[in-house]
Amino acid sequence: MHPTLTALADVPVLNSVDQKTQAVLVSLNALVPWVVTNGVNLLAAVLILLAGLWLSGKVGGMVATLLARTPQFDAMLRGFFSSLARYAVLTLTVLAVLAQFGIQTASLVAVIGAAGLAIGLALQGTLSSLAAGVMLLIFRPFKIGDKVQVGGVTGTVRDLSLFWTELISDDQIQIIIPNNGVWGQALRNMSIHAAPPHAGELRFRIPETSDLDGVAEAVRRLAMADQRILAIPAPTVLFDRTGDQRALDVVVGFATADDVVPAVKSDLIRALHRAGLPTGAPTD
Known part of the structure; x- marks a missing residue:
C-alpha cells in the first residue's frame, strides 16, 4: 500500500486515542x-x-x-x-x-x-426506678445502716443503688425494693432520732423497821452494777406505804436502752436475794 494511504488509515486510530x-x-x-x-x-x-x-x-x-x-x-x-x-x-x-x-x-x-x-416507653418502669434512685441519692432520706419502714416492710438498709434498695430484716432476710416503690410512698426512718429509753419499775417490801438509807444505797448500788441500766437517767429508789402498816414498799425505777426490762427486773431480784434484801411482804 502507498505510504500516504497508510498514514491516512492511522488517523482515526490516533483520534480515538486522543479522545480517550x-x-x-x-x-x-x-x-x-x-x-x-x-x-x-x-x-x-x-x-x-x-x-x-x-x-x-x-x-x-x-x-x-x-x-x-x-x-x-x-x-x-x-x-x-x-x-x-x-x-x-x-x-x-x-x-x-x-x-x-x-x-x-x-x-x-x-x-x-x-x-x-x-425505648423510654418500653422501659418506663426501669427509668422510673432510675429517676427515683437519683432523687434518693441526692436528698438522702436514709443512709446505709438505718432501720427504715417502707410500705409495711421493715429492715436495715444494706445497699442503695440507682435502681433498687436492699434491706435486711430482723430475721436476716434480704428484701429488694425498686426505688420507685421507696420514693413514691411514706417512709419511716427509725434511726434519725434516738429511741426513748425503756422505763422499768421493780417493787418489793421491806419491814418498816429496816435501815432505809442502807437499803436505798444497797439497791442503788446493785442497779448501777447492771450494765443494761442507763446511768442517765439514773436509777431511783423511793419508798411507799400500802395497806400493811408493818411494811414499806421499795420502788426501784430504772431505764434501759434496749427492750430488756423483764430480764433486768429478773436479774435485779436475784441480785437482791443474794445481797440478803427481802423482796416480799414481811411475815408474822
Whole structure:
C-alpha cells in the first residue's frame, strides 16, 4: 500500500486515542476537587473526633470534681452524672463528624429522639426506678445502716443503688425494693432520732423497821452494777406505804436502752436475794 494511504488509515486510530486521553484527563480534573474536598472533610472529621474524645474526658472529670465538693452527692451519683456529661459530649461529637460529610443531622436527631421515646416507653418502669434512685441519692432520706419502714416492710438498709434498695430484716432476710416503690410512698426512718429509753419499775417490801438509807444505797448500788441500766437517767429508789402498816414498799425505777426490762427486773431480784434484801411482804 502507498505510504500516504497508510498514514491516512492511522488517523482515526490516533483520534480515538486522543479522545480517550482527553476523557481520562477530564475525569481526573473532576476527581481532583472531589478528592481534595473530601480529604479536607476527612481530616476535619478526624480532628473533630479526636478533640471530642479529649473534651469528653475533660468534661466528665470536671463534673466529677465539682460534684465531689458537694457532700450530699454519693460516689455512685457522681459517676452517673460524670458519665452522662461524657456521653453527651460524645454524641455532639458524632453529629459534628457526620455533618462534615454532608449528612443531614436534623433527620438523624429526629430518628434518635423517636428511638429514645420508644425505648423510654418500653422501659418506663426501669427509668422510673432510675429517676427515683437519683432523687434518693441526692436528698438522702436514709443512709446505709438505718432501720427504715417502707410500705409495711421493715429492715436495715444494706445497699442503695440507682435502681433498687436492699434491706435486711430482723430475721436476716434480704428484701429488694425498686426505688420507685421507696420514693413514691411514706417512709419511716427509725434511726434519725434516738429511741426513748425503756422505763422499768421493780417493787418489793421491806419491814418498816429496816435501815432505809442502807437499803436505798444497797439497791442503788446493785442497779448501777447492771450494765443494761442507763446511768442517765439514773436509777431511783423511793419508798411507799400500802395497806400493811408493818411494811414499806421499795420502788426501784430504772431505764434501759434496749427492750430488756423483764430480764433486768429478773436479774435485779436475784441480785437482791443474794445481797440478803427481802423482796416480799414481811411475815408474822
